[in-house]
Amino acid sequence: MQQGITIRQLRGLVTLAQTGGVTAAANKLGLSQSGLSLLLQTLETSVDARLIDRSARPLRLTLAGERFVAIAERILEDVELASSSVRDDGSRGGRIIVAALPTLAAALLPQAMARFRRQHPHVTIQVRDALTEEIVTRVRAGDAHLGLGAFLDVGEGLATQPLLRDRLMLLAGRNFGDGKKTTWRAAAKHPLVMLTRDSNIRQLADRVFVEQRLQVRPAFEVSYISTAVALVQAGFGLTLVPQLEARFFNRSRLRALTLAEPFVDREISLLRRRNMTMTPYLRDFVDIVAQMQVRAK
The missing domain is CATH 3.40.190.290 (D-Maltodextrin-Binding Protein; domain 2)
Structure with a gap:
């Protein structure tokens, strides 16, 4: 892979995938259509792969493009987390993605989310209910900031915090x-x-x-x-x-x-990546979930 991939290029491809067209993506990014097209062409040159099927109407990603977008979304998410960790406490927005066992998504998360929203009304929480193996996979890949479940063995690179x-x-x-x-x-x-x-x-x-x-x-x-x-x-x-x-x-x-x-x-724990950036509002959410153990007993 050649050098020179930029955040602007990644954001351009991700926005194209989300909107489904160059015109809509360019408008959302504040670029001209030609400017976005050039940005995407230089990205394809950098990775030496065709990411967009330009013969299709509307445009669609190639298989390589779909794989690349999934990784690009995680990179942009980490960049946003790193930026927000040093600029504010979530008062200007943010997002937390939690992957949880269906039982816990129903029994513990609603109370925790309601309490957190009162403290951080501008931070969005997204819940992914899943089985244990998928939770571990999502957290390891960066598709979720936190996992909530019963984990017998999570492997290297992940850390658990017992709750109840x-x-x-x-x-x-x-x-x-x-x-x-x-x-x-x-x-x-x-x-x-x-x-x-x-x-x-x-x-x-x-x-x-x-x-x-x-x-x-x-x-x-x-x-x-x-x-x-x-x-x-x-x-x-x-x-x-x-x-x-x-x-x-x-x-x-x-x-x-x-x-x-x-x-x-079974021991219920919070799961996260060891090297994950912990923003102030993410720490607050973890603290609130940890306090839910008192109500669950």
Whole structure:
């Protein structure tokens, strides 16, 4: 790759991809159409690749262009974060992207976001609900500033900040048992709707089943807790859920029982890149999310 790629070139290509045309992109950037076209041509020369399919109407990116734009967006995001970290506290705008497990996106983030907005009304928060593997990938790639989930192993370059412990419970129909607590051995005797093996809940459950030498063959395997809950409501078995999820159940049809012998907790943490620029308003958001653990217990 040749030298000389500039922020203006990256912003020009990203804006073209967002607007879908040279005229709209040029107007948004305050450039002439010829000026933007020249900017994009010099970018293609610098990377020695054709990024734009000019034969298409409207213009569209080539495959190389689509890959390049994804990286360019992250670079521009980091530049904006670096700039905002030294110029203000978010009073003139900013953006925080959080990738979170669906459970936590529903149970913890709304309260934290409402409190943060009162302090920083000009900062936008975007939520990406995703499974654990995708959260780690997004944070590592810079597609999200923070991750919120239960992380067993995140690898190098990432750091976690423990927030709270969320106990696993058994979700069953109203006619299951007569107490508020049951055991893993009792649960294993019934058809189980399990999450897929990339789920931290499934990994914790499998560990208990192996340790207790329990033979478990899931009746169903699904990716999302909402799907598992629907199957339990329809009478297809039992499922494992985190305690934070229990507040959203239809209690007239379902019961959440504490699983004992042993009690199993998953640790909920914030995830970020070790070398990420922490703006003042990003630090404030982290502090607010950390304080949500008091309400979650």
